[in-house]
Amino acid sequence: MKLRYTAMFSLICTLSAQGANFSLDISNGTTGATYTSSADALESILNELDQTNIESHIGYNETNQLSANLDFRGLPVALSFVENSTTLTLDIDSLDIHESFTGSDRDDSISLLEDWFKSNGKSSVEKMMKKLVEVSPVDPLAGNPNSLMALTVESDFSDGFMNVASKQKASGTTSSKVNRISLGATYKSLDTDGRKSSSLTLPLSYSFVSSENSKERFNISLPITYIDFEGAKSYTAGLGVSYSKPINENWVITPGVKYSIVGSSDLGALAQLGSCSLASSYSFFLENKHTVSIGNMLGYYTTLKLYDGDYAYDPDIGNTVFRNAILYSIPTPNVVKNTSLDLFAIDTQYLGTELYLNSYDEFGFSFGYNKINVNVLSDKEEYAFEKELKIGMSYLTSSKSDGFKVNFGFTF
Numbered sequence: 001m002k003l004r005y006t007a008m009f010s011l012i013c014t015l016s017a018q019g020a021n022f023s024l025d026i027s028n029g030t031t032g033a034t035y036t037s038s039a040d041a042l043e044s045i046l047n048e049l050d051q052t053n054i055e056s057h058i059g060y061n062e063t064n065q066l067s068a069n070l071d072f073r074g075l076p077v078a079l080s081f082v083e084n085s086t087t088l089t090l091d092i093d094s095l096d097i098h099e100s101f102t103g104s105d106r107d108d109s110i111s112l113l114e115d116w117f118k119s120n121g122k123s124s125v126e127k128m129m130k131k132l133v134e135v136s137p138v139d140p141l142a143g144n145p146n147s148l149m150a151l152t153v154e155s156d157f158s159d160g161f162m163n164v165a166s167k168q169k170a171s172g173t174t175s176s177k178v179n180r181i182s183l184g185a186t187y188k189s190l191d192t193d194g195r196k197s198s199s200l201t202l203p204l205s206y207s208f209v210s211s212e213n214s215k216e217r218f219n220i221s222l223p224i225t226y227i228d229f230e231g232a233k234s235y236t237a238g239l240g241v242s243y244s245k246p247i248n249e250n251w252v253i254t255p256g257v258k259y260s261i262v263g264s265s266d267l268g269a270l271a272q273l274g275s276c277s278l279a280s281s282y283s284f285f286l287e288n289k290h291t292v293s294i295g296n297m298l299g300y301y302t303t304l305k306l307y308d309g310d311y312a313y314d315p316d317i318g319n320t321v322f323r324n325a326i327l328y329s330i331p332t333p334n335v336v337k338n339t340s341l342d343l344f345a346i347d348t349q350y351l352g353t354e355l356y357l358n359s360y361d362e363f364g365f366s367f368g369y370n371k372i373n374v375n376v377l378s379d380k381e382e383y384a385f386e387k388e389l390k391i392g393m394s395y396l397t398s399s400k401s402d403g404f405k406v407n408f409g410f411t412f
Contacts, residue, residue, distance in 0.1 A: 029065030033058035040231040054399035129315035137192040140234040143356035148262040160254035160279020161295030170282045179208040201225040216242040234264035254279045275301040295325040319352035338371045366393025
C-alpha cells in the first residue's frame with residue numbers, strides 16, 4: 001500500500017503550524033504498539049511519518065486501527081483510522097473541528113482530506129492559524145517580542161519616536177538639511193515560558209528632507225531579521241515609508257505605513273502583514289541642556305491574504321497597538337565631546353486578536369556620538385552631513401517572558 005501520511009501532514013503543517021516545537025504520538029490500536037517523537041523543525045517531525053518509519057516502530061497494515069496525534073504547541077490535531085475501515089477522521093477539539101473522509105481505500109481517504117483543505121477546509125485552516133498566535137509562546141507571526149508583528153511595531157516606533165527624539169536638541173530644533181543613511185544591528189534574546197528564542201535584525205534606512213520644507217523629513221526603512229526559535233529558523237523582511245512633520249519646536253508627528261512578511265521552512269510558516277501607524281515625539285528642553293521626550297504611537301497591524309500555490313488564505317489576525325515611552329537625554333561632553341546618554345522606558349499594549357502575550361515593557365539605555373558638519377559653499381548654499389554612532393542595551397519583561405536586547409547603529 002502506498003501510505004501518504006507524510007503528504008497529508010505536510011499539507012496541514014504548511015498551512016497551519018507556526019510553532020517552534022512539534023510532538024507526535026502514533027499508535028497501532030490493533031497490536032497495542034505506540035511510538036512518540038518530538039522535534040524542533042517541521043521536516044524532522046514529518047520524517048517520522050514515513051511509512052517505513054511507522055512500520056519499523058509499531059508495524060502496520062491497512063486493516064489495523066491507527067491514530068496519530070500532533071501537538072502544535074498546545075493545539076492538538078488528531079487523525080485516525082478505525083479497524084477494518086477506510087474512513088479517516090480529523091478532530092481539533094479546541095476549535096470544534098470534526099470531519100470524516102471515506103474513500104475506496106485509505107489512500108483515497110487521505111486524498112479526500114487533502115482536497116478538503118484546498119477548498120472547503122480553508123476556513124478551518126485559518127482558524128488553526130489564528131489559534132496558534134494565542135497558544136504558542138514562540139509563534140513567528142504574532143504573540144511574542146520576536147514575532148513579525150512585534151518586530152514591525154518596534155521598527156515603526158524607532159522611526160517615529162526613538163530616532164526623532166534622539167535628533168531633537170536642547171536648543172529646541174532638530175537636525176535639518178541633512179540626508180541620512182543608517183545601518184545597524186540589534187540582537188534580542190528571550191525566554192517565554194521556558195521557550196528560548198533569539199533574533200538578529202539589520203535595520204537599513206534612508207531619510208531625506210522635504211524639498212519644500214527642510215524641517216520635514218521622509219524615511220524609507222528596510223528591516224531584515226533572522227530569528228531562531230529553539231533551533232527552528234525564521235526570516236522576516238519589511239518595507240516601510242514614514243513622514244516626520246514638526247508641529248512646533250517641541251512636537252513632531254510621524255505617520256507611516258509598512259508591508260512585512262515572515263517565512264520559515266522549519267516551521268511551515270508563511271504570512272504577510274500590513275500596518276499603519278501614527279507616532280508622536282514631544283520634547284521638553286531643560287535649563288541644564290537635558291531633554292525629556294514623551295513618545296506615543298497608535299498603530300494597526302493586520303494579516304493580508306496570501307496566495308500560496310493552490311491556496312489563498314487569511315487568518316484575519318488584526319491588532320491595535322499602543323506603544324508609549326519616556327526618554328531622558330543627558331549630554332556627556334565631559335566623557336567624550338558630542339556624546340550623550342539616553343535612558344528610556346517603553347510600554348507596549350495589544351488589543352484585538354487574542355495573543356499569547358498582549359503586553360510587555362522595556363527598560364534600557366543608549367550611549368552615542370553625534371556631530372553635524374556644515375560646509376558653506378556660498379552665501380546661499382551649504383552642505384551638511386551627519387555622523388552618529390550609538391550603542392545600547394535594554395531589558396524586556398512581561399508576565400510570561402523576559403530577555404535582553406543589544407543594539408548598535410551608525411548613521412552617515
